[in-house]
Amino acid sequence: MANLYDLKKFDLNLLVIFECIYQHLSISKAAESLFITPSAVSQSLQRLRTQLNDPLFIRAGKGITPTTIAVNLHHHLDNNLNQIEKTLQLMSRTDLARKFIVYAPQLIILDPVKNLFNIFEQEPNLLIEHHDMLIAQQSAEDLLNYRKADLVITTTPSTNLSVVCQPLQSFRLIPICRRAHPRLKETVTLEQLLSESTVSYVVDDPILKSIQVDSHPYFQERKVSFRSSSVFALMNMISNSDLVGFLPDLVYEYFKDFLQLKALLTPVPSPTVTLYMIYNRTSLNNTSFAEFISRISVL
Protein backbone atom coordinates (compact mmCIF):
# COMPACT_ATOMS: atom_id res chain seq x y z
CA MET A 1 0.00 0.00 0.00
CA ALA A 2 1.27 3.48 -0.85
CA ASN A 3 2.68 5.67 1.90
CA LEU A 4 0.12 8.43 1.56
CA TYR A 5 1.87 10.73 4.01
CA ASP A 6 5.03 10.75 1.90
CA LEU A 7 2.95 11.26 -1.25
CA LYS A 8 1.16 14.19 0.42
CA LYS A 9 4.53 15.86 1.05
CA PHE A 10 5.56 15.41 -2.59
CA ASP A 11 4.10 17.68 -5.30
CA LEU A 12 2.92 15.09 -7.84
CA ASN A 13 2.37 17.84 -10.40
CA LEU A 14 6.15 18.12 -10.65
CA LEU A 15 6.20 14.64 -12.19
CA VAL A 16 3.65 15.69 -14.80
CA ILE A 17 5.76 18.71 -15.70
CA PHE A 18 8.89 16.55 -15.75
CA GLU A 19 7.27 14.09 -18.15
CA CYS A 20 6.15 16.94 -20.39
CA ILE A 21 9.70 18.38 -20.48
CA TYR A 22 11.09 14.90 -21.23
CA GLN A 23 8.68 14.36 -24.10
CA HIS A 24 9.52 17.72 -25.72
CA LEU A 25 13.13 18.03 -24.54
CA SER A 26 12.37 21.72 -24.32
CA ILE A 27 11.27 23.98 -21.47
CA SER A 28 9.46 26.39 -23.76
CA LYS A 29 7.63 23.67 -25.72
CA ALA A 30 6.61 21.97 -22.47
CA ALA A 31 5.32 25.31 -21.21
CA GLU A 32 3.35 25.80 -24.40
CA SER A 33 1.68 22.40 -24.14
CA LEU A 34 0.86 22.94 -20.45
CA PHE A 35 -0.46 26.48 -21.09
CA ILE A 36 1.95 28.09 -18.61
CA THR A 37 5.05 30.23 -19.08
CA PRO A 38 8.56 28.77 -19.64
CA SER A 39 9.59 30.43 -16.41
CA ALA A 40 6.99 28.46 -14.44
CA VAL A 41 8.18 25.22 -16.02
CA SER A 42 11.78 26.10 -15.26
CA GLN A 43 10.95 26.85 -11.64
CA SER A 44 9.01 23.61 -11.27
CA LEU A 45 11.98 21.75 -12.73
CA GLN A 46 14.17 23.53 -10.20
CA ARG A 47 11.98 22.27 -7.34
CA LEU A 48 12.10 18.71 -8.69
CA ARG A 49 15.87 18.99 -9.02
CA THR A 50 16.06 19.90 -5.35
CA GLN A 51 13.71 17.05 -4.35
CA LEU A 52 15.61 14.41 -6.34
CA ASN A 53 19.08 15.92 -5.87
CA ASP A 54 19.88 15.65 -9.59
CA PRO A 55 19.94 18.25 -12.42
CA LEU A 56 17.67 15.93 -14.49
CA PHE A 57 18.21 18.05 -17.63
CA ILE A 58 21.42 19.79 -18.75
CA ARG A 59 21.53 22.67 -21.17
CA ALA A 60 22.96 21.60 -24.52
CA GLY A 61 23.11 24.34 -27.05
CA LYS A 62 19.59 25.72 -27.57
CA GLY A 63 17.96 22.74 -25.95
CA ILE A 64 18.36 20.40 -22.98
CA THR A 65 19.34 16.74 -22.63
CA PRO A 66 18.20 14.33 -19.90
CA THR A 67 20.58 12.87 -17.34
CA THR A 68 20.61 9.10 -16.69
CA ILE A 69 18.50 9.73 -13.58
CA ALA A 70 15.94 11.53 -15.77
CA VAL A 71 15.89 8.65 -18.26
CA ASN A 72 15.25 6.17 -15.46
CA LEU A 73 12.61 8.38 -13.92
CA HIS A 74 10.83 8.63 -17.26
CA HIS A 75 11.00 4.84 -17.67
CA HIS A 76 9.18 4.31 -14.36
CA LEU A 77 6.80 7.24 -14.72
CA ASP A 78 5.53 6.45 -18.19
CA ASN A 79 3.38 3.47 -17.24
CA ASN A 80 2.26 4.96 -13.93
CA LEU A 81 1.06 8.23 -15.46
CA ASN A 82 -0.78 6.30 -18.17
CA GLN A 83 -2.50 4.27 -15.47
CA ILE A 84 -3.52 7.43 -13.58
CA GLU A 85 -4.86 8.93 -16.79
CA LYS A 86 -6.94 5.80 -17.45
CA THR A 87 -8.30 5.93 -13.89
CA LEU A 88 -9.32 9.57 -14.29
CA GLN A 89 -11.01 8.80 -17.60
CA LEU A 90 -12.86 5.92 -15.96
CA MET A 91 -14.03 8.13 -13.10
CA SER A 92 -15.36 10.77 -15.48
CA ARG A 93 -17.45 8.30 -17.46
CA THR A 94 -21.16 9.06 -17.01
CA ASP A 95 -22.13 5.41 -17.41
CA LEU A 96 -20.05 4.32 -14.42
CA ALA A 97 -22.13 2.32 -11.95
CA ARG A 98 -23.51 4.56 -9.22
CA LYS A 99 -25.17 3.68 -5.97
CA PHE A 100 -27.96 5.70 -4.45
CA ILE A 101 -29.23 5.05 -0.95
CA VAL A 102 -32.88 5.92 -0.52
CA TYR A 103 -34.70 6.00 2.79
CA ALA A 104 -38.42 5.77 2.12
CA PRO A 105 -41.55 4.25 3.68
CA GLN A 106 -42.48 0.70 2.73
CA LEU A 107 -44.86 2.24 0.22
CA ILE A 108 -42.30 2.09 -2.56
CA ILE A 109 -44.74 0.06 -4.64
CA LEU A 110 -46.95 3.11 -4.87
CA ASP A 111 -47.07 6.19 -7.02
CA PRO A 112 -45.14 8.43 -7.16
CA VAL A 113 -42.47 6.63 -5.17
CA LYS A 114 -42.80 3.75 -7.58
CA ASN A 115 -42.15 6.21 -10.40
CA LEU A 116 -38.94 7.30 -8.73
CA PHE A 117 -37.64 3.78 -8.87
CA ASN A 118 -38.78 3.38 -12.45
CA ILE A 119 -36.57 6.36 -13.23
CA PHE A 120 -33.66 4.64 -11.52
CA GLU A 121 -34.35 1.52 -13.57
CA GLN A 122 -33.94 3.52 -16.75
CA GLU A 123 -30.33 4.08 -15.71
CA PRO A 124 -28.73 0.65 -16.41
CA ASN A 125 -25.71 1.11 -14.12
CA LEU A 126 -27.57 2.59 -11.21
CA LEU A 127 -27.78 0.61 -7.97
CA ILE A 128 -30.60 1.48 -5.58
CA GLU A 129 -30.43 0.54 -1.92
CA HIS A 130 -33.69 1.04 -0.04
CA HIS A 131 -34.11 1.36 3.71
CA ASP A 132 -37.39 1.69 5.59
CA MET A 133 -37.61 5.31 6.70
CA LEU A 134 -40.45 4.65 9.15
CA ILE A 135 -38.29 2.43 11.35
CA ALA A 136 -35.04 4.37 10.89
CA GLN A 137 -33.41 5.38 14.15
CA GLN A 138 -32.16 8.71 12.75
CA SER A 139 -33.94 11.77 11.45
CA ALA A 140 -33.93 12.62 7.76
CA GLU A 141 -31.55 15.52 8.42
CA ASP A 142 -29.09 13.28 10.28
CA LEU A 143 -29.22 10.66 7.53
CA LEU A 144 -28.39 13.33 4.97
CA ASN A 145 -25.84 15.16 7.12
CA TYR A 146 -23.87 11.99 7.79
CA ARG A 147 -24.18 10.96 4.11
CA LYS A 148 -25.99 7.76 5.05
CA ALA A 149 -28.70 8.60 2.54
CA ASP A 150 -28.81 10.32 -0.84
CA LEU A 151 -32.57 10.79 -0.81
CA VAL A 152 -35.08 10.62 2.02
CA ILE A 153 -38.83 10.35 1.57
CA THR A 154 -40.56 11.06 4.85
CA THR A 155 -43.69 12.45 6.46
CA THR A 156 -41.78 15.17 8.34
CA PRO A 157 -40.75 18.25 6.33
CA SER A 158 -37.38 19.94 6.95
CA THR A 159 -36.65 23.67 7.19
CA ASN A 160 -32.88 23.20 7.21
CA LEU A 161 -31.31 25.52 4.61
CA SER A 162 -28.69 22.92 3.67
CA VAL A 163 -31.31 20.55 2.32
CA VAL A 164 -33.99 20.76 -0.32
CA CYS A 165 -37.43 19.68 0.88
CA GLN A 166 -40.42 19.43 -1.43
CA PRO A 167 -43.85 17.77 -1.11
CA LEU A 168 -44.15 14.55 -3.08
CA GLN A 169 -47.69 13.23 -2.57
CA SER A 170 -50.47 13.04 -0.01
CA PHE A 171 -52.58 10.02 0.91
CA ARG A 172 -55.46 9.25 3.27
CA LEU A 173 -55.52 6.61 5.98
CA ILE A 174 -58.80 4.72 5.50
CA PRO A 175 -60.41 1.86 7.45
CA ILE A 176 -60.40 -1.48 5.63
CA CYS A 177 -61.44 -5.08 6.33
CA ARG A 178 -61.74 -8.26 4.30
CA ARG A 179 -64.58 -8.43 1.73
CA ALA A 180 -66.06 -11.52 3.36
CA HIS A 181 -66.27 -9.85 6.77
CA PRO A 182 -69.31 -11.40 8.50
CA ARG A 183 -70.50 -8.24 10.28
CA LEU A 184 -69.22 -5.12 8.50
CA LYS A 185 -70.93 -3.73 5.39
CA GLU A 186 -69.44 -0.90 3.32
CA THR A 187 -70.95 1.76 5.58
CA VAL A 188 -70.48 1.33 9.33
CA THR A 189 -71.16 3.36 12.47
CA LEU A 190 -68.50 4.32 14.98
CA GLU A 191 -70.00 1.86 17.46
CA GLN A 192 -69.72 -0.99 14.94
CA LEU A 193 -66.12 -0.04 14.23
CA LEU A 194 -65.24 0.08 17.93
CA SER A 195 -66.78 -3.36 18.49
CA GLU A 196 -64.24 -4.91 16.10
CA SER A 197 -60.67 -5.82 16.93
CA THR A 198 -58.05 -3.90 14.94
CA VAL A 199 -54.47 -4.05 13.74
CA SER A 200 -51.98 -1.31 14.63
CA TYR A 201 -48.87 -0.08 12.83
CA VAL A 202 -45.76 -0.07 15.06
CA VAL A 203 -43.84 2.96 13.91
CA ASP A 204 -41.38 5.59 15.20
CA ASP A 205 -42.51 8.21 12.70
CA PRO A 206 -43.75 11.23 14.76
CA ILE A 207 -46.46 12.22 12.27
CA LEU A 208 -47.99 8.72 12.10
CA LYS A 209 -47.63 8.38 15.87
CA SER A 210 -49.53 11.63 16.44
CA ILE A 211 -52.28 10.41 14.12
CA GLN A 212 -52.61 7.21 16.13
CA VAL A 213 -52.85 9.22 19.35
CA ASP A 214 -54.48 12.58 18.60
CA SER A 215 -56.38 12.54 15.31
CA HIS A 216 -59.63 11.00 16.59
CA PRO A 217 -60.97 9.43 19.87
CA TYR A 218 -61.51 6.22 17.89
CA PHE A 219 -57.78 5.57 17.84
CA GLN A 220 -57.56 5.64 21.64
CA GLU A 221 -60.73 3.61 22.22
CA ARG A 222 -60.21 0.84 19.66
CA LYS A 223 -59.15 -2.64 20.72
CA VAL A 224 -55.83 -3.59 19.16
CA SER A 225 -55.29 -7.34 18.66
CA PHE A 226 -52.32 -7.34 16.28
CA ARG A 227 -49.36 -4.97 16.01
CA SER A 228 -46.61 -5.03 13.43
CA SER A 229 -43.98 -2.77 11.90
CA SER A 230 -44.68 -4.38 8.52
CA VAL A 231 -47.40 -2.90 6.32
CA PHE A 232 -47.58 -6.17 4.43
CA ALA A 233 -48.03 -8.23 7.60
CA LEU A 234 -50.90 -5.93 8.61
CA MET A 235 -52.58 -6.31 5.22
CA ASN A 236 -52.12 -10.06 5.30
CA MET A 237 -53.68 -10.24 8.76
CA ILE A 238 -56.66 -8.11 7.69
CA SER A 239 -57.12 -10.25 4.58
CA ASN A 240 -57.19 -13.51 6.56
CA SER A 241 -59.12 -12.48 9.68
CA ASP A 242 -61.97 -10.27 10.85
CA LEU A 243 -59.56 -7.58 12.04
CA VAL A 244 -59.96 -3.97 10.89
CA GLY A 245 -57.11 -1.57 10.14
CA PHE A 246 -56.33 1.95 8.92
CA LEU A 247 -54.04 1.84 5.91
CA PRO A 248 -53.11 4.29 3.13
CA ASP A 249 -55.75 4.54 0.42
CA LEU A 250 -52.97 4.02 -2.15
CA VAL A 251 -52.09 0.67 -0.54
CA TYR A 252 -55.72 -0.32 -0.52
CA GLU A 253 -56.23 0.52 -4.21
CA TYR A 254 -53.14 -1.47 -5.14
CA PHE A 255 -53.94 -4.63 -3.16
CA LYS A 256 -57.75 -4.62 -2.79
CA ASP A 257 -58.42 -7.26 -5.48
CA PHE A 258 -55.41 -9.43 -4.78
CA LEU A 259 -56.10 -9.59 -1.03
CA GLN A 260 -59.91 -9.31 -1.31
CA LEU A 261 -60.12 -6.17 0.82
CA LYS A 262 -62.98 -3.77 1.39
CA ALA A 263 -62.87 -0.04 2.26
CA LEU A 264 -65.28 1.11 4.97
CA LEU A 265 -67.26 4.34 4.99
CA THR A 266 -67.28 5.61 8.59
CA PRO A 267 -67.97 8.80 10.55
CA VAL A 268 -64.29 8.74 11.52
CA PRO A 269 -62.53 11.41 9.43
CA SER A 270 -59.69 10.01 7.33
CA PRO A 271 -56.35 11.49 8.43
CA THR A 272 -54.25 12.84 5.55
CA VAL A 273 -50.48 12.32 5.41
CA THR A 274 -48.07 14.14 3.09
CA LEU A 275 -44.81 12.61 1.93
CA TYR A 276 -41.83 14.95 1.46
CA MET A 277 -38.75 14.37 -0.67
CA ILE A 278 -35.55 15.64 1.03
CA TYR A 279 -31.98 15.69 -0.25
CA ASN A 280 -28.75 17.61 0.34
CA ARG A 281 -28.51 20.85 -1.64
CA THR A 282 -24.86 20.02 -2.38
CA SER A 283 -25.89 16.69 -3.94
CA LEU A 284 -27.03 18.68 -6.95
CA ASN A 285 -23.33 19.05 -7.80
CA ASN A 286 -23.49 15.38 -8.78
CA THR A 287 -24.62 15.43 -12.41
CA SER A 288 -26.42 12.09 -12.22
CA PHE A 289 -28.26 13.04 -9.05
CA ALA A 290 -29.22 16.47 -10.40
CA GLU A 291 -30.61 14.86 -13.55
CA PHE A 292 -32.53 12.37 -11.45
CA ILE A 293 -34.08 15.14 -9.32
CA SER A 294 -34.98 17.20 -12.38
CA ARG A 295 -36.79 14.20 -13.84
CA ILE A 296 -38.73 13.66 -10.61
CA SER A 297 -39.84 17.30 -10.64
CA VAL A 298 -41.66 16.83 -13.94
CA LEU A 299 -43.66 13.81 -12.78
Next chain:
DNA sequence: TTTGTGTCTCTTGATACCAC
Protein backbone atom coordinates in the same frame (compact mmCIF):
# COMPACT_ATOMS: atom_id res chain seq x y z
C1' DT B 1 -17.55 30.32 9.87
C1' DT B 2 -14.53 34.10 9.43
C1' DT B 3 -10.15 36.26 9.47
C1' DG B 4 -5.21 36.83 9.48
C1' DT B 5 -0.85 35.00 8.14
C1' DG B 6 2.52 32.35 5.84
C1' DT B 7 3.58 29.58 1.84
C1' DC B 8 3.42 28.30 -2.81
C1' DT B 9 2.95 28.85 -7.73
C1' DC B 10 2.44 31.64 -11.30
C1' DT B 11 3.45 35.79 -14.46
C1' DT B 12 6.19 39.57 -15.95
C1' DG B 13 10.41 41.49 -17.04
C1' DA B 14 15.23 41.14 -17.19
C1' DT B 15 19.41 38.60 -17.93
C1' DA B 16 22.54 34.76 -19.27
C1' DC B 17 23.86 31.36 -22.51
C1' DC B 18 24.42 29.35 -26.99
C1' DA B 19 24.16 28.65 -32.13
C1' DC B 20 24.19 30.88 -36.39
Next chain:
DNA sequence: GTGGTATCAAGAGACACAAA
Protein backbone atom coordinates in the same frame (compact mmCIF):
# COMPACT_ATOMS: atom_id res chain seq x y z
C1' DG C 1 24.87 41.07 -33.48
C1' DT C 2 20.63 38.49 -33.60
C1' DG C 3 17.34 35.10 -32.36
C1' DG C 4 15.97 31.29 -29.52
C1' DT C 5 15.98 29.25 -25.04
C1' DA C 6 16.73 28.75 -20.02
C1' DT C 7 17.02 30.97 -15.68
C1' DC C 8 16.56 34.53 -12.03
C1' DA C 9 14.13 38.19 -9.24
C1' DA C 10 10.10 40.54 -7.78
C1' DG C 11 5.37 40.87 -7.14
C1' DA C 12 0.44 39.13 -7.36
C1' DG C 13 -2.95 35.90 -6.47
C1' DA C 14 -4.44 31.45 -4.66
C1' DC C 15 -4.32 28.32 -1.13
C1' DA C 16 -3.60 26.03 3.48
C1' DC C 17 -3.73 26.44 8.14
C1' DA C 18 -4.42 28.14 12.74
C1' DA C 19 -6.85 31.07 15.88
C1' DA C 20 -10.88 33.53 17.35
